[in-house]
Amino acid sequence: MFSTLLVLLSVATLGCALHLPIGPEFLLKNGPIKRIYGGKNTPIEKIPWQVSLQNNGSHVCGGVIYSKNIIITAAHCVDKKNPRIFDVRVGSSTSNNGGSVIKVEKITVHDSYTSRSTVEYDIALLLLSSPLEMGPAVKAIPLAESVPNDGAVVLVSGWGRTDTETIAKYLKSVYANIVNREECARAYGDKQFTQVTICAASPGKDSCSCDSGGPLVYEGKLVGIVSYGFGCADPRHPGVYTNIVELRKWIKDEAKKLSSI
Known part of the structure; x- marks a missing residue:
């Protein structure tokens, strides 16, 4: 079954969190699968809630601005890690320069996300060490109140x-x-x-x-x-x-x- 085959990995050599529903036998045979394809360059002003979650200056995951001091991200990006290793870059279209970089103060992972062998409740909140300066390239996004219809x-x-x-x-x-x-x-x-x-x-x-x-x-x-x-x-x-x-x-x-x- 899916639940027994799921393996979730962080690939330090790539500097990115990787979340994969595949078994170890597949990885040994084929190596890690890399899971935006088909996308286009987009200025941060068009997606001002987007942030880069970074570990020692390297991009590891995305994140979303919820408020001036709270970021939403995936639990598997930060679970069981010291918040002090993470920074968040905001207000830049590139992940390695520009904008502002703020340290992460605290991490809260959903209680039901129990380990890297599950994909349910894959969500975490990050408390920033200082509030964001909001502007055209740095904005919070409202949470949806209903799920879009199929095909939306x-x-x-x-x-x-x-x-x-x-x-x-x-x-x-x-x-x-x-x-x-x-x-x-x-x-x-x-x-x-x-x-x-x-x-x-x-x-x-x-x-x-x-x-x-x-x-x-x-x-x-x-x-x-x-x-x-x-x-x-x-x-x-x-x-x-x-x-x-x-x-x-x-x-x-x-x-x-x-x-x-």
Whole structure:
């Protein structure tokens, strides 16, 4: 079954978090699969809520501005790690320069994300050491209140792997379509996909490794966080995202707790 085969990895040699639903025997035979494909360069002013989560100055994951001092990202990017190793770069279209860099003060991972052998509840909040200066290139994004219908057009972005770059030099974005949850579950051989996940896909277009934690956006609101997938733009396997609508209350409650520290 899917749950027994799932392996989630952080690949330090690549400097990126990698979240893969594949078994170790596949990795040994073929090496790691790198999961934005088919996207285009996009200035940060068009996606001002996008951030680069960095470890020792290197981009490892994406993230999303929730408020002036809270960032949303994927749990597998930060789980069981010391927050002091992370910084967040905001307000720049490139992940390695420009904008502002702020240290991460504290990390909160969803309690139901118990280990790297699960993909449910793949979400974490980061408390920044100092508040962001908001502006045209640095803005919070509102949380969606309802899940888009199947087929709805959504936007995913990040500095992740492309068909020509291990890490994109310039922020990229791509449009995809919401995929029916049951159809997505069948694609992964798992009939137990819950409401905390949503899927999106489009021919030749997808998020990839190092896009993890980045935003999936519908009509200007955050509907998902990049979580995992099998390959990049694999036509048989849609990208899987953490469902922000289902976790909206958790985000609001935990952000309030973090902000009061």
